[in-house]
Amino acid sequence: MQHPVQALAPVAAQVLNTLYGLALSPAEVALQETRKEFAGDFTLVVFPYTRLSKLAPEATGAQIGAAILETAPALVRGFNVVKGFLNLELADQAWLSAFAEASRAGRFGAGPAKGQRVMVEYSSPNTNKPLHLGHMRNIFLGSALSNLLELSGFDVVRANLVNDRGIHICKSMVAYARLGQGETPASSGLKGDHLVGKYYVAYDKAYKTELAELKAQGKTDEEAEANSTWAQAARQSLELWEAGDPDTVALWKQMNGWVYEGFEATYKRMGTRFDKFYYESDTYLLGKDIVEEGLAKGVFYQKEDKSVWIDLTAEGLDHKLVLRGNGTSVYITQDLGTADLKAKEYALDRSVYVVGNEQDYHFAVLFAILKRLGRPYAKGLFHLSYGMVDLPSGKMKSREGTVVDADDLMEETVQEARNRTAELGKIAEMSAQEAEALYEMLGLGALKYFLLKVEPKKRMTFNPAESIDLQGNTATAIQYSHARICSVLRKAAAEGLEADAAPANYTLHPDERALIAHLATLPEVVERAAAEMAPSPLAAFSYDASRAFNKFFTSCSILSADSVEQKRFRLALCDLTARCLRTAMAVLGVAMPERM
RNA sequence: GCACUCGUAGCUCAAUUGGAUAGAGCAUCUGACUACGGAUCAGAAGGUUUGGGGUUCGACUCCCUACGAGUGCACCA
Numbered sequence A: 001m002q003h004p005v006q007a008l009a010p011v012a013a014q015v016l017n018t019l020y021g022l023a024l025s026p027a028e029v030a031l032q033e034t035r036k037e038f039a040g041d042f043t044l045v046v047f048p049y050t051r052l053s054k055l056a057p058e059a060t061g062a063q064i065g066a067a068i069l070e071t072a073p074a075l076v077r078g079f080n081v082v083k084g085f086l087n088l089e090l091a092d093q094a095w096l097s098a099f100a101e102a103s104r105a106g107r108f109g110a111g112p113a114k115g116q117r118v119m120v121e122y123s124s125p126n127t128n129k130p131l132h133l134g135h136m137r138n139i140f141l142g143s144a145l146s147n148l149l150e151l152s153g154f155d156v157v158r159a160n161l162v163n164d165r166g167i168h169i170c171k172s173m174v175a176y177a178r179l180g181q182g183e184t185p186a187s188s189g190l191k192g193d194h195l196v197g198k199y200y201v202a203y204d205k206a207y208k209t210e211l212a213e214l215k216a217q218g219k220t221d222e223e224a225e226a227n228s229t230w231a232q233a234a235r236q237s238l239e240l241w242e243a244g245d246p247d248t249v250a251l252w253k254q255m256n257g258w259v260y261e262g263f264e265a266t267y268k269r270m271g272t273r274f275d276k277f278y279y280e281s282d283t284y285l286l287g288k289d290i291v292e293e294g295l296a297k298g299v300f301y302q303k304e305d306k307s308v309w310i311d312l313t314a315e316g317l318d319h320k321l322v323l324r325g326n327g328t329s330v331y332i333t334q335d336l337g338t339a340d341l342k343a344k345e346y347a348l349d350r351s352v353y354v355v356g357n358e359q360d361y362h363f364a365v366l367f368a369i370l371k372r373l374g375r376p377y378a379k380g381l382f383h384l385s386y387g388m389v390d391l392p393s394g395k396m397k398s399r400e401g402t403v404v405d406a407d408d409l410m411e412e413t414v415q416e417a418r419n420r421t422a423e424l425g426k427i428a429e430m431s432a433q434e435a436e437a438l439y440e441m442l443g444l445g446a447l448k449y450f451l452l453k454v455e456p457k458k459r460m461t462f463n464p465a466e467s468i469d470l471q472g473n474t475a476t477a478i479q480y481s482h483a484r485i486c487s488v489l490r491k492a493a494a495e496g497l498e499a500d501a502a503p504a505n506y507t508l509h510p511d512e513r514a515l516i517a518h519l520a521t522l523p524e525v526v527e528r529a530a531a532e533m534a535p536s537p538l539a540a541f542s543y544d545a546s547r548a549f550n551k552f553f554t555s556c557s558i559l560s561a562d563s564v565e566q567k568r569f570r571l572a573l574c575d576l577t578a579r580c581l582r583t584a585m586a587v588l589g590v591a592m593p594e595r596m
Numbered sequence B: 001g002c003a004c005u006c007g008u009a010g011c012u013c014a015a016u017u018g019g020a021u022a023g024a025g026c027a028u029c030u031g032a033c034u035a036c037g038g039a040u041c042a043g044a045a046g047g048u049u050u051g052g053g054g055u056u057c058g059a060c061u062c063c064c065u066a067c068g069a070g071u072g073c074a075c076c077a
Helices: A004-020 A047-053 A057-071 A093-106 A133-150 A165-177 A193-214 A221-227 A229-242 A246-270 A289-299 A331-346 A357-374 A376-382 A406-424 A432-452 A475-494 A510-519 A520-533 A536-555 A562-588
Strands: A029-034 A042-045 A074-080 A085-090 A117-121 A155-162 A277-278 A308-311 A321-325 A350-356 A380-384
Touching: A004 A047, A004 A057, A004 A133, A042 A520, A042 A536, A047 A057, A057 A074, A057 A085, A057 A277, A074 A376, A074 A520, A085 A093, A085 A165, A093 A510, A093 A562, A133 A246, A133 A406, A133 A432, A133 A520, A133 A562, A155 A193, A155 A331, A165 A193, A165 A229, A165 A246, A165 A277, A193 A221, A193 A562, A221 A229, A221 A520, A229 A321, A246 A406, A246 A432, A277 A331, A277 A380, A289 A308, A289 A321, A289 A331, A308 A536, A321 A357, A331 A350, A331 A357, A350 A357, A350 A520, A357 A380, A376 A380, A376 A510, A406 A432, A432 A475, A432 A536, A475 A536, A510 A536, A510 A562, A520 A536, A520 A562, A536 A562
Parallel strands: A117 A155, A117 A350, A155 A277, A350 A380
Antiparallel strands: A029 A042, A042 A085, A074 A085, A308 A321
């Protein structure tokens, strides 16, 4: 797709060269969209050139504008200068041919294949409790980023590193062994992850009660901790697991199996999937060979107690332990090993970790170590860090029962969509099954959009009551525009009217022009968002596109347009709008209904 | 204490990466051809971009500083 600015930039570059002897590449010419309160399509800021022109900003703008108009009269139909801003107005034909080309494109907005592979690791849950709102931000982000990178032309591997071992799992196991009485998901009617979570909570409660009793008997905090039968049992369970004790391993497998069934259902409803699962039970011993290698290379150093460290003060970081004195791993040891494993298995050019910002320092250290070790893939590492999700009441705390459960929230939001749709009563002819599918699209769409429209690194507030609001800057509003377009296209088809994206001679209405100009930015939006690893621009694009369409829709009649040619052109515009909306929203994982 | 992140309308968020008069939605107020779908559109009101300095033709954006919020500084994961 040839965006008009791609034709305009070389012209501007050439003009600047002729006038001032500047050798700029077209990409270096900063053309931006003209603000809507001024006339024009693209604006060149001329301040940087006043020194060369030796003229006032206005005169410089006029000089450049006149030269551009002379060089490319078919592309530019006029210009105006306000202070140091040169506003260029494109000829209708420039927009029309861009539009015709976009309409012909197979997947308008998609980038060419890059021949590069990227892994996106996200979700990465613990297997001791169900997923909550914080995980949802992670999963929607990771999923959207994967879609985005794919659209922009990367070969994407979606990976999930499951934290399936450790003391937290053992706590659930101990509580289940003591209190469970053979309960199963089937016998309890609970989803597997919720059942296991129930015992994790039970452990915490029993442990706290016991601590309080011990302290009441006059024990200090440390003594109480050491004498707690619950804590002892959990530690013992972990040792037995590490030793491969058959009963412990069997219980572990059983309970993790329940959790995976539960997660599977949650992932499915969220609309995400993974190409590769890594399990910490397989990877937690990796990385020791890298410690050896680092020592041999002199990247690491050893203290007298045999512990192994790296000095990262040159990078503005600190000294970091990579192996304990007793030869056992720390967290970063296995992360080093897993990074090598991933790169080896998939020949990765880039590797993204979607992890909360409390681990910013950890990833800075991890990446710095891999660079020092000279790993060729190290330059492609990226930590997509995101902020915590707060509730209006403050922080989510699992211990205080203020977490928002993912399954509950999805159900609630879908219910809200159900109620709202019933209120409006527009889908009488739908089958029950179609209606249910619609409620899922609306409910899940609202949730995903709400969590993804915000810049990841910002901490955000989630108001359960407001987020499922279905008006304003929401997925629902965008879905509504799409449904309206589909309705028009259905009517046109029934009348036998066909779209035509390339009318011979056509004068654009300002709202048509504005809509085309906005749609034309999609490839650039995709490219930039992918480069920045940020899905949120796709949300902004979609919302703006739907608004531009709504404006066009109220000011321009489609099926009762003046001429057949105009009807057919506007149908083509409707069609491209719908396609752009589907493409952009698909990145966010939001499906677009044909009726609602 | 040290380091990192954030601070924009009453609320939730934007701002083309240093460009024009800082934009949307919600909430409030006022309008819209009996409408190709009103889950919409048009308009009003709401701002010293946390405060104070600095750099620049030009600052929400960069630098310094104060304040506020959060996170990290484990031989935990």
